[in-house]
Amino acid sequence: MIRDARVLRTDFVPREVEHRDHEVTHLSGVLRPLTDGEPADTVIVTGPTGTGKTCVTRFVGERLREETLDVAFQYVNCWRHYTFFRCAYAVLDGMNETMDVHRQSTPRDELLARLEEYDGPPRVLVLDEVDQLEDLSLLYDLHSMPRFALVLIANREAELFGRIGERMTSRLRGSERIRFEKYTLDQLVAVLEARARSGLAEDAVGAAELERIADAAAGDARVAISVLRSAARRADREGNDRITAEVVEAAIPDAREAVHRENLENLTRHQEILYDVVEDAGEIAPGALYERYEGRVDDAKADRTVRNYMQKMAHYDLIEIEGSTRDRVYRHPDRG
DNA sequence: GTTCCACTGGAAGACTAGGTTT
DNA sequence: AAACCTAGTCTTCCAGTGGAAC
Numbered sequence: 293m294i295r296d297a298r299v300l301r302t303d304f305v306p307r308e309v310e311h312r313d314h315e316v317t318h319l320s321g322v323l324r325p326l327t328d329g330e331p332a333d334t335v336i337v338t339g340p341t342g343t344g345k346t347c348v349t350r351f352v353g354e355r356l357r358e359e360t361l362d363v364a365f366q367y368v369n370c371w372r373h374y375t376f377f378r379c380a381y382a383v384l385d386g387m388n389e390t391m392d393v394h395r396q397s398t399p400r401d402e403l404l405a406r407l408e409e410y411d412g413p414p415r416v417l418v419l420d421e422v423d424q425l426e427d428l429s430l431l432y433d434l435h436s437m438p439r440f441a442l443v444l445i446a447n448r449e450a451e452l453f454g455r456i457g458e459r460m461t462s463r464l465r466g467s468e469r470i471r472f473e474k475y476t477l478d479q480l481v482a483v484l485e486a487r488a489r490s491g492l493a494e495d496a497v498g499a500a501e502l503e504r505i506a507d508a509a510a511g512d513a514r515v516a517i518s519v520l521r522s523a524a525r526r527a528d529r530e531g532n533d534r535i536t537a538e539v540v541e542a543a544i545p546d547a548r549e550a551v552h553r554e555n556l557e558n559l560t561r562h563q564e565i566l567y568d569v570v571e572d573a574g575e576i577a578p579g580a581l582y583e584r585y586e587g588r589v590d591d592a593k594a595d596r597t598v599r600n601y602m603q604k605m606a607h608y609d610l611i612e613i614e615g616s617t618r619d620r621v622y623r624h625p626d627r628g
Numbered sequence: 629g630t631t632c633c634a635c636t637g638g639a640a641g642a643c644t645a646g647g648t649t650t
Numbered sequence: 651a652a653a654c655c656t657a658g659t660c661t662t663c664c665a666g667t668g669g670a671a672c
Contacts, residue, residue: 377657398647399656578635594661599636618634618669 293528293535299491300521302514305350310486311479312348315470319352322468323441326414327360332441334464338449339472342512345445348472349418356416364415371420376400376427383407383417383434404433411439418443423452432460474511481506483513484520492524497535504537508544515547522546555608562593563601570611575623 298304309316325332337345353365366386373379380403389406417434423446425431434440446452449469453461475483484502497520505523509516523543527535559567562585569584570576576584578599586592593601602622606613612623 375657595635596637596662597660600660603637615635615669617636617667620635 293493293496293533294491294524295493296491297521299487300517300524302517303346304487305347305354306486306490308486309344309348309351310482311475312344312472315344315348315472316352318468318470319348319443320355323352323356323416326356326363326416326441329362329414331414331438332416334435334442334444334467335470336449336452336464336467337443337445337470337472338447338452340447340474340512342509342514342516343472343474344513345472346420347513349420349443349445353416353418362413364413365418366415367418367420369420370422371424374424374426376425376430377403379419379425379430380404380407387412387415407434408437410437414439414441416441416443418445420445422446423448423455428456428460431456432463435460435463475513476511477503477506480509480511480513480516484516487517487520492535493533496524496527496533501535501537501540504540505544518547518550519543522550552610555610558608559605559610562589562598563605565589566598566601567605567610570622571624573624575621578620578622581622 294300299306319335319337322335323332337349339345350367353367356363357365364387366383368379368382368386370379373382377398377400380400384403384406387410389410417440419425419431419442422428422431422444431442431444434442444452449471453464456464481499481502484506488497488502501523502520505516505519509519519540520543523535523539526543526546527533527539530539532539556564556567565588566581566585569581569588573580573584582595582598585598602611602613605611609625612625614621614623
């Protein structure tokens with residue numbers, strides 16, 4: 293039933309992008325000067341998760357490379373490389389410039405100098421989830437190097453500009469913006485149809501089933517595609533040559549669970565204990581949380597550290613945070 | 629309206645791990 | 651071997667916030 297598993301991965305870049313013509317044209321237009329060896333403006337791409345930001349950017353990058361031999365394209369995920377050092381290192385790594393840069397004890401000045409020395413072809417530098425960078429001064433440095441064309445991807449523009457320094461804000465204010473909106477139900481069905489056509493056997497899934505998946509995904513293509521994948525796997529396992537309505541229903545919680553399980557595995561012992569406390573309580577105030585956490589370990593971290601842990605877990609969607617001062621509560625997402 | 633105070637999150641610095649230099 | 655780097659983690663300190671109690 294599965295003809296090409298790659299197509300069902302959420303990071304797959306299709307040959308044609310569905311319902312994002314305007315965004316594709318806009319982004320290509322901004323990067324166009326690179327084909328003549330001219331520098332291109334910085335682009336800020338914003339929109340909720342699963343709206344095709346990363347996909348469109350990669351798509352445009354691949355097409356640009358097909359058209360022009362002399363353009364390099366590089367993608368860096370700032371969630372995974374969230375410090376100044378790791379992000380700069382990742383950029384250098386993509387340029388094969390890291391051989392003599394050692395994993396540690398390399399001052400940031402040297403990393404910057406090395407970036408500045410770059411004299412290869414113009415390079416499109418995509419910084420995905422750029423709002424996750426904890427030190428945004430790297431943007432300032434990269435922005436001032438004309439050999440790099442920056443594409444900054446963030447969920448919300450306001451958050452990015454809120455953290456960015458004033459001098460950087462004024463420089464970026466004039467840069468191009470591309471905003472992505474959530475997919476409508478019909479658009480999402482079209483996305484799924486395209487993936488099913490090239491990834492699955494013919495007639496493996498019907499229109500009603502795709503619509504059900506699209507509906508459950510609530511405008512998020514990433515969720516939709518991973519539900520489709522797990523439905524296809526499930527059908528395969530059960531020896532079914534069609535994705536039935538029952539298989540779809542069973543696959544919907546699968547996708548959520550898989551992400552959840554993966555995130556839990558990344559936690560440290562202390563974070564795990566905090567997660568357990570919140571899970572047991574369902575909902576808990578900060579004071580009580582810390583008290584119970586302290587009772588369960590004999591080497592408790594400082595309260596400030598616990599607050600950092602909680603932020604991190606909230607980021608992984610493992611817990612929810614509500615309220616900003618005295619009304620703050622931590623909550624387990626499946627309850628309350 | 630005023631005061632109280634539980635809580636937040638930024639900043640600065642100590643500490644640790646892992647490397648290089650002398 | 652000792653002295654000296656750096657990144658990353660954690661702690662300490664504290665101004666600020668806004669809900670709750672008066």
